[in-house]
Amino acid sequence: QSALTQPASVSGSPGQSITISCTGTSSDIGDYDSVSWYQQHPGKAPKLLIFDVSNRPSGVSNRFSGSKAGNTASLTISGLQAEDGAEYYCSSYTNSRGVFGTGTKVTVL
Amino acid sequence: QVQLVQSGAEVRKPGASVKVSCKASGYTFNDYYLHWVRQAPGEGLEWMGWINPNSGGTNSAYKFEGRVTMTRDTSIRTAYMELRRLTSDDTAVYYCARGPREIMIPAPTLGTWGHGTLVTVSS
Numbered sequence: 642q643s644a645l646t647q648p649a650s651v652s653g654s655p656g657q658s659i660t661i662s663c664t665g666t667s668s669d670i671g672d673y674d675s676v677s678w679y680q681q682h683p684g685k686a687p688k689l690l691i692f693d694v695s696n697r698p699s700g701v702s703n704r705f706s707g708s709k710a711g712n713t714a715s716l717t718i719s720g721l722q723a724e725d726g727a728e729y730y731c732s733s734y735t736n737s738r739g740v741f742g743t744g745t746k747v748t749v750l
Numbered sequence: 751q752v753q754l755v756q757s758g759a760e761v762r763k764p765g766a767s768v769k770v771s772c773k774a775s776g777y778t779f780n781d782y783y784l785h786w787v788r789q790a791p792g793e794g795l796e797w798m799g800w801i802n803p804n805s806g807g808t809n810s811a812y813k814f815e816g817r818v819t820m821t822r823d824t825s826i827r828t829a830y831m832e833l834r835r836l837t838s839d840d841t842a843v844y845y846c847a848r849g850p851r852e853i854m855i856p857a858p859t860l861g862t863w864g865h866g867t868l869v870t871v872s873s
Binding site: 642644673675677679681686687688689692693698728730732733734737738739740741742743744 | 787794861864865
């Protein structure tokens with residue numbers, strides 16, 4: 642049940658698109674379509690952005706999109722905005738348990 | 751609206767135990783898994799476990815097995831997470847979060863989060 646691997650940081654200019662990867666194994670991401678993505682601003686609770694690989698909860702901007710290929714999931718933020726600067730985490734179901742990614746800090750230049 | 755209200759901050763000495771509560775409102779308590787997640791200062795999210803409020807069934811991360819107990823009191827729509835044999839490494843904000851419907855797999859798809867409970871372990 643090791644943490645999923647994410648890049649420590651990703652940056653982009655306003656209006657650009659960025660992609661955050663989340664790499665697991667054949668026992669978690671590779672075996673289930675239960676990948677979620679969360680955004681967390683400092684001092685706040687995480688917010689669900691994407692569930693079941695590519696679905697957005699009501700109220701989440703369509704600038705956020707998710708995908709999966711093999712053991713790696715990805716979150717793409719298009720039309721980057723200043724308020725997108727935050728920490729992002731992926732999660733996956735695995736063997737009746739859960740696991741989070743290591744987290745990625747997104748900086749809007 | 752769906753809401754999870756957690757108990758207040760706690761301070762414990764090493765070796766002690768702590769019990770955090772999470773009171774649900776705005777939905778049918780028995781119908782959704784509740785997960786527990788913690789975050790040490792400056793660190794990432796760490797999944798701890800889940801409870802099925804309907805059956806009382808639980809499962810926890812391997813690293814917490816034998817040290818964590820998750821329970822619920824359906825009469826007051828409240829879930830509890832007790833962590834024993836605390837060390838300074840357990841200093842963290844502990845969150846409860848609502849998961850999927852209990853008829854589904856208990857994936858960490860967490861749409862509503864509590865505000866978090868800071869647990870400080872210090873001698």
